[in-house]
Amino acid sequence: MKWNSPEFILLFLLIPLIAGYRLYISRTAKKGGLRYPLAFLAGHGESWRSRLLFIPDLMRLLVLVLLIFAMMQPQYGQEHETVSRQGIDIMLAIDVSGSMAAEDFKPNRIKAAQKITENFISGIQDHRIGLVVFAGLALTQCPLTMDYGVVTELLRRTSLNMIKYDGTAIGDSIINAVYKFSEERRDKRDRVVILLSDGENNSGVDPLEAAKVAADRNIRVYTIGVGSLEGAPIPMIRGGRKVYARNQDGSIYIPKIDEQLLKDIAFMTGGQYFRATDNNALEEIYKTIATLEKGKLDVSRTIQYSERFFWFLAPAFALLAVEIYLRSRVFQRLF
Numbered sequence: 001m002k003w004n005s006p007e008f009i010l011l012f013l014l015i016p017l018i019a020g021y022r023l024y025i026s027r028t029a030k031k032g033g034l035r036y037p038l039a040f041l042a043g044h045g046e047s048w049r050s051r052l053l054f055i056p057d058l059m060r061l062l063v064l065v066l067l068i069f070a071m072m073q074p075q076y077g078q079e080h081e082t083v084s085r086q087g088i089d090i091m092l093a094i095d096v097s098g099s100m101a102a103e104d105f106k107p108n109r110i111k112a113a114q115k116i117t118e119n120f121i122s123g124i125q126d127h128r129i130g131l132v133v134f135a136g137l138a139l140t141q142c143p144l145t146m147d148y149g150v151v152t153e154l155l156r157r158t159s160l161n162m163i164k165y166d167g168t169a170i171g172d173s174i175i176n177a178v179y180k181f182s183e184e185r186r187d188k189r190d191r192v193v194i195l196l197s198d199g200e201n202n203s204g205v206d207p208l209e210a211a212k213v214a215a216d217r218n219i220r221v222y223t224i225g226v227g228s229l230e231g232a233p234i235p236m237i238r239g240g241r242k243v244y245a246r247n248q249d250g251s252i253y254i255p256k257i258d259e260q261l262l263k264d265i266a267f268m269t270g271g272q273y274f275r276a277t278d279n280n281a282l283e284e285i286y287k288t289i290a291t292l293e294k295g296k297l298d299v300s301r302t303i304q305y306s307e308r309f310f311w312f313l314a315p316a317f318a319l320l321a322v323e324i325y326l327r328s329r330v331f332q333r334l335f
Contacts, residue, residue, distance in 0.1 A: 002305065004073035011068045015061060022057060059323040066316035074312070075305040087126030088190040088293055089144055091177035092117060095197040095226070096160055097135040097168050098245070099255040102198070104232035105279055109198055112279050113226065114155055117196075120286040121148050121155070128189070130180055133158050136165025136203045138172035143180055169204030170197055170261070174221060178214050191219045192293055195265070198226040200258040211265040221269040222289050223262035228277050231256065 003009075094113060105112035121129060129151050131142040139162075142154045177193045193214065201207050214221055231254040233244040245253040259275065266273040272292075276282035 002075050004075050004305075006072055008068055008071040011071070012065075015064060018064070019061065056323050056326050059319050059326070063316050063320045063323065066312045066319070069312040070309040070316065074308040076308050078304050078306075087128065087146075088192055089181060090124075090127055090129045090293070091132055091144070091180055091191075091193045092129065092155075093132045093134060093138070093173040093177055093193055093195040094155075094158065095135070095168060095173075095199065096133045096158055096163060097199060098160060098166050098236075099168075099199050099234050100226075101160055101235055102227065102232035102255070103235060104228035104230075104277075105226070105282070108235075109226055110158070110160055112282065113196055114158065116279065116283050116286060118152055118155055119283065120290065121152055123290060124148060130177075131155060131158075132173050132176045132180070133162065134169050134173040134176075135163040136167030137163060137169050138176040138204070139163060140176060140180060165203070167203035168197060168199040168201055170195065170201040170265075171207035171210035172204035174207065174210035174214055174265070175205060178210070178217060178219060181217070181219060190293070191217070192271070193219060193221040193269075194224070194289060195221055195262075196224045196226055197262070198257060199255045201261060207261055207265055208268070211268040215269045219269060220271040221265050222271040223266045223273045224282070224285055225257040225259050225262050225273070225275045226282065227255075227257050 094117065096110060100108070100110040100113070102109050128144040128146050129142075129148065130140070130144040131151055131154055132138055133141050141158060142151050145151060173195060174193060181191045211221060233252045233254060235242050235244055237243075247253050257275075259273070263273040265271075272289075274285040274288070276285055
């Protein structure tokens, strides 16, 4: 409830003035022996009418009070809340180099990454999402879209041999994602890259230069290092049997994650670095990122007011009608 014209409250100052004036007139009339419509006079003889003569004047004052309230324009408001969420743009950059075949994740790194990333996509709402895959170079598997079914299907189709050039081009994957954001820049959505890799950069542009390009465009990069702490060999099928990649000296090759590089990329762009040592850890990392990147929530509240002056105006007219009737009919001879 609010009052649209509260300044009319000053009119209440007239009520004691009117009452005082009527009391003064009534006392003057009583001393002079006159019969006057006195609202506060207790009696004129023994007649019940004279004892109730104050009622019309009291009703007139009540009418005035109600009219003043009506003039103050009381309004009753109902609040309406509108909530809208603006999603973000997410580009997934997933390493599909040969080292992602390592089996320290179940069944291996690439399959675990596909499954857990798929679960991440299934929990997305309002966000646009795209997919970049990289090995010795980076390719766009899916541009930004809100068709999560398409992204999921293309994610399932990723494989270790889909890019002929082996290697790890981390910088290329960032640049590729940045350019895809530029193509889709139609609004003020936040833009995020989630980069998942298990190795050292050994191909393409300098990852730190690519990170600088992303930072200049306010694109955050979350980096995820995939692999157990002790590392794992890379299995290969040769001659119908599984063998492991070896170094030139014949020892089994254990790829290493360049954690410092991934940390630097995240730091330069305002993102975070995470280390996933198994399936559960990777799943928790995706949940953490989903919590950090919820998009912008806009809440607008409006109050619609409706007039309520008739709450006071209607009883005022009713009292006035009764007061006029009493003066003209019941107390006619006394006025």
